[in-house]
Amino acid sequence: MSRLPEHFRLQTTPIADPQAVVSVGSARFTLLTGRLIRLEYGRVTDQPSQLFWHRRQSVPAFQTQREHGKLIIETDYLQLVYAVGRPFTADTLVIILKESGSAWHVGDEDGGNLLGTTRTLDMVSGAIKLEPGLLSRQGWTVVDDSHTLLFAEDGWLEPREGEGVDWYFFGYGRDYHDCLADYAKIAGAVPLIPRWALGNWWSRYWEYTQDELQALMAEFRARETPLSVCIVDMDWHVTDVGDYQGEVKGAYPGWTGYTWNRALFPDPDGFIQWLHRQGLKTALNLHPADGVLPFEAAYPQMAARLGVDPATKEPVRFDIADPDFVNAYFEILHHPEEARGVDFWWMDWQQERTSGLPGLDPLWWLNHLHFYDMGREGKRPFIFSRWGGLGNHRYPIGFSGDTFVNWNSLAFQPYFTATAANVGYGWWSHDVGGHMFGVEERELYTRWVQFGVFSPIFRLHSAKNVFHERRPWGYDAEVFRVTRDAMQLRHALIPYLYAMAWLNHTEHRALALPMYHDYPDAEEAYQSPQQYAFGTELIAAPFVTPAHAETRLSRQEVWLPEGNWTHFFSGEHFHGGQKVVVYGRLSDIPVFAKAGAIVPLGPKVGWGGLANPPELHLHLFAGADGRFTLYEDDGETTAYQNGAFALTEISQKWQGNRLEITVQPPDGDPALVPVERTLHLLVHGIIEPDVIDVVVAGAVSEVTVEYDAGKEALALDGIKMAKTAVLHIALATGGDSLLSRRDRTEETVIDLLRAFRLETHTKQAIADYLPKARQNPDLLDEFRPNLTEMQLRALMDVIVRDM
Numbered sequence: 001m002s003r004l005p006e007h008f009r010l011q012t013t014p015i016a017d018p019q020a021v022v023s024v025g026s027a028r029f030t031l032l033t034g035r036l037i038r039l040e041y042g043r044v045t046d047q048p049s050q051l052f053w054h055r056r057q058s059v060p061a062f063q064t065q066r067e068h069g070k071l072i073i074e075t076d077y078l079q080l081v082y083a084v085g086r087p088f089t090a091d092t093l094v095i096i097l098k099e100s101g102s103a104w105h106v107g108d109e110d111g112g113n114l115l116g117t118t119r120t121l122d123m124v125s126g127a128i129k130l131e132p133g134l135l136s137r138q139g140w141t142v143v144d145d146s147h148t149l150l151f152a153e154d155g156w157l158e159p160r161e162g163e164g165v166d167w168y169f170f171g172y173g174r175d176y177h178d179c180l181a182d183y184a185k186i187a188g189a190v191p192l193i194p195r196w197a198l199g200n201w202w203s204r205y206w207e208y209t210q211d212e213l214q215a216l217m218a219e220f221r222a223r224e225t226p227l228s229v230c231i232v233d234m235d236w237h238v239t240d241v242g243d244y245q246g247e248v249k250g251a252y253p254g255w256t257g258y259t260w261n262r263a264l265f266p267d268p269d270g271f272i273q274w275l276h277r278q279g280l281k282t283a284l285n286l287h288p289a290d291g292v293l294p295f296e297a298a299y300p301q302m303a304a305r306l307g308v309d310p311a312t313k314e315p316v317r318f319d320i321a322d323p324d325f326v327n328a329y330f331e332i333l334h335h336p337e338e339a340r341g342v343d344f345w346w347m348d349w350q351q352e353r354t355s356g357l358p359g360l361d362p363l364w365w366l367n368h369l370h371f372y373d374m375g376r377e378g379k380r381p382f383i384f385s386r387w388g389g390l391g392n393h394r395y396p397i398g399f400s401g402d403t404f405v406n407w408n409s410l411a412f413q414p415y416f417t418a419t420a421a422n423v424g425y426g427w428w429s430h431d432v433g434g435h436m437f438g439v440e441e442r443e444l445y446t447r448w449v450q451f452g453v454f455s456p457i458f459r460l461h462s463a464k465n466v467f468h469e470r471r472p473w474g475y476d477a478e479v480f481r482v483t484r485d486a487m488q489l490r491h492a493l494i495p496y497l498y499a500m501a502w503l504n505h506t507e508h509r510a511l512a513l514p515m516y517h518d519y520p521d522a523e524e525a526y527q528s529p530q531q532y533a534f535g536t537e538l539i540a541a542p543f544v545t546p547a548h549a550e551t552r553l554s555r556q557e558v559w560l561p562e563g564n565w566t567h568f569f570s571g572e573h574f575h576g577g578q579k580v581v582v583y584g585r586l587s588d589i590p591v592f593a594k595a596g597a598i599v600p601l602g603p604k605v606g607w608g609g610l611a612n613p614p615e616l617h618l619h620l621f622a623g624a625d626g627r628f629t630l631y632e633d634d635g636e637t638t639a640y641q642n643g644a645f646a647l648t649e650i651s652q653k654w655q656g657n658r659l660e661i662t663v664q665p666p667d668g669d670p671a672l673v674p675v676e677r678t679l680h681l682l683v684h685g686i687i688e689p690d691v692i693d694v695v696v697a698g699a700v701s702e703v704t705v706e707y708d709a710g711k712e713a714l715a716l717d718g719i720k721m722a723k724t725a726v727l728h729i730a731l732a733t734g735g736d737s738l739l740s741r742r743d744r745t746e747e748t749v750i751d752l753l754r755a756f757r758l759e760t761h762t763k764q765a766i767a768d769y770l771p772k773a774r775q776n777p778d779l780l781d782e783f784r785p786n787l788t789e790m791q792l793r794a795l796m797d798v799i800v801r802d803m
Contacts, residue, residue, distance in 0.1 A: 040167075
C-alpha cells in the first residue's frame with residue numbers, strides 16, 4: 001500500500017542505460033556524461049537517491065580495456081584506471097583529466113574548491129564558512145552519495161541496505177557552466193518560480209492586527225511603493241497559551257501553532273481575500289517542531305487520526321519520518337489554510353538535523369514534501385525555507401535566516417548569494433535591512449535595499465523590535481525617494497528577471513553568478529567577491545560599505561572583463577580588461593552592461609507591474625551584436641510544461657556606423673502576449689544618428705525621438721505594434737562610427753569635488769589644475785597638504801582610469 005498520495009510520487013529515470021555501465025567484480029562504473037562518472041563498490045543500487053534522480057542519459061563515447069589486472073575507461077575528457085578486484089583506495093583508483101593532465105586519487109583533498117552555500121545565516125554577523133561546492137580550480141570534485149536515503153516507488157524515503165561506496169566524480173576542468181548543467185540533468189532541474197515572486201516582499205516579525213497590516217499595505221500602495229507579497233510571521237497563530245501541563249511542562253514558548261489568533265485576526269478569510277484584491281500573495285510562518293498541542297483547534301482531529309486519545313491531552317508529536325503523521329500534517333493542518341487562500345508557506349525550521357529515520361534531516365524532507373504537496377493541483381509550487389543540503393536547488397526559494405544588522409553582514413551577502421550558484425542554488429532571499437541587533441542607519445538600510453533590487457528575491461524583514469525600521473518612508477525624505485525608486489525599479493525589472501528564471505530552469509544558469517563562471521581563465525574573476533553577473537547582460541557591484549566622512553561618497557572597486565562596458569544608469573563608458581573604481585551618492589548603484597546587451601524592462605509603477613506588460617522599455621547597449629529572448633507565460637500555473645508560453649526574440653546587429661534592431665513576433669502561445677504593445681527603446685552609447693528608420697509590419701511607424709547628449713543615449717518612444725508584427729529599426733551616421741565614447745573624466749572629478757568635505761577655494765584650485773593633472777597625475781601632490789588620504793585616493797582613482 002502506498003504510504004503517500006499520488007502527487008508525492010516522483011517522475012524519475014534512475015536506471016542508467018546499460019550501455020553506459022561497466023561492471024567488474026564488486027565495482028560498477030556508470031558513464032553519465034563524458035566528464036561525470038558514478039563510482040560504486042560493494043552495495044549498488046538503481047533507486048533514485050535524495051540527490052540523483054536521472055541517471056538515464058545519452059551514452060557518452062568511451063572505450064574500455066583490460067591490461068595487467070587493471071580496467072581502463074577512457075572518454076574524450078577523462079581516463080579512469082582501476083585495479084580490478086580491490087576496494088577503492090588511493091592505490092587502486094585514479095582518474096586523470098586529459099586536458100590538464102591533473103589526476104584525482106581516492107582521498108585527495110580538494111584544496112581548490114570554490115565552495116557552495118550553507119544552511120543558514122542565523123546569528124551571523126558578517127561572514128560564515130560555506131560548504132564545499134561542485135566547482136573547483138583543481139578541475140574535479142567528488143560528491144559522496146553513499147549515505148543518502150533512497151526513494152521508494154511511492155515517494156517515501158528508505159535507508160540503503162548493506163555497506164558500499166557511491167561516489168559521483170565531476171571532472172569538468174574550468175567548464176563550470178557545463179558542470180552545473182550536467183548536475184541539473186542528473187539531479188533534477190531548478191523549477192520555474194512564479195512570476196510574482198520576483199516582486200517586492202514585505203515581512204516583519206511583529207504582532208500586527210488584521211487592521212494594522214491592511215493599513216500598512218494600503219500605505220505602501222498610497223505611497224506608490226510596490227509590493228507583490230505580504231508574509232504574516234508567527235503571530236498569525238496563537239502564541240500565548242500560558243502554562244501547559246502535559247508532557248511539555250511549564251510555559252509553552254508558542255513558536256509552533258496552527259490556530260488563528262482571533263484577537264489579532266478576527267476574520268482570516270476576509271483578510272486573505274483583501275490581500276488578494278490588492279494583488280498581493282501571502283504566506284504564513286511555520287515552526288512545526290513542537291507538534292500539535294491540545295489547545296490547537298485541529299488537535300482533536302490530529303489526535304484521533306494518529307491514535308492519541310484526545311482526553312489525555314497528550315501532544316501529537318512532530319514526526320516527519322512517519323508517513324501517517326505526514327499525511328495528517330498536510331491534510332488537517334495545511335490544506336484547509338490553502339483552501340482559505342494561503343499561497344505558500346514559510347518553513348522556519350531551526351531545530352535539529354536528526355529524525356526517527358536515521359540519516360534523514362527533517363529540513364531536507366520538509367522542503368521536499370512541502371514543495372510537492374503545494375503542486376498537487378496544478379499550482380506552480382515552491383517552499384520558502386532554509387537550505388537543506390545538496391538537491392535543495394529543486395525546492396526554491398531559500399530563506400537565509402536571521403542576520404545581524406551591520407555593514408559586515410551586507411558586505412558578505414553579494415558573495416554568499418552568487419557562490420550558492422556553485423551548487424545550483426540560485427534563489428536565496430535575505431532579510432533586506434538585516435534581521436536583528438546592530439545599529440539602524442539610513443545609509444545601511446538604503447544600500448541593503450539597493451542590493452535587494454539586484455538580488456534573486458527582494459524581501460524586507462526584521463526582528464520584533466520597535467527600533468528596527470523597514471518601511472521606506474521611516475527614515476527621511478531622501479531615503480524614501482531613493483528606496484521607493486529602487487523598489488519601483490525592481491518591479492520594472494521583472495520581464496528581465498523572469499526571462500532569467502526561465503533560463504535557470506532550462507539551461508541551469510542562475511540569476512546571480514560569480515564572475516568566474518563566465519570568465520574562468522581570468523584570475524581577477526576569482527578575486528572579485530562583491531560583484532557578480534546579474535543575468536546574461538549585466539554585472540552588479542552594489543555599494544556595501546558606508547560613505548567616507550571626507551569624500552561623502554561610497555566606493556566600490558569593480559573588475560570589468562575584456563570588452564566595452566556602460567554604466568546602466570549614467571551611460572558612462574568603461575574599457576574592460578581592468579579594475580575600475582566607482583564612487584557614488586546615496587542614489588547611485590554600480591551596474592554595468594556589456595556592449596551588445598539588451599535589457600527589457602516594464603514601466604515603473606507605484607503598484608502592480610507583475611503581469612506580462614503591455615508596455616516594454618528596451619535598453620540596448622551599442623558596440624556589438626546582441627540577442628535576447630523574452631520569456632512569458634501565465635506566471636503561476638504549470639501550463640508552461642505543456643507548451644503554454646511565448647518567446648520573443650530581440651536582436652541588434654552592429655556594423656560600426658550602423659545599428660539594426662529587430663523585434664520578432666512572439667513564438668509559441670500568442671494568447672499570453674498583449675494584443676498590442678507600446679515599445680520604448682533607449683539605445684546607449686551612440687552619437688545622434690543621421691538616419692532613423694522605424695518600420696512596423698512593413699510600414700513606417702510614428703515615433704518620438706529624443707537624443708540625450710549628456711547620457712549619450714537615443715530614446716525612441718511610443719512605438720505601437722501588434723503582437724503579430726515585426727519591428728525593424730535602422731540607425732546610421734554618415735561618419736565612420738555611430739559610437740559615442742565621451743571622456744567624462746573631468747566632469748566626474750568635478751562631481752567628486754562637489755561631494756568632498758573640503759574648503760571651496762581648494763576645490764576651485766584643483767578644478768583649475770585638472771587639465772594639467774590629467775597629463776601628469778603626480779602634479780596633484782601639490783595639493784596633498786590640503787587633501788585627506790581618501791580624497792587624494794578618490795581623485796587618483798578617476799584620473800588614472802584608462803591611462
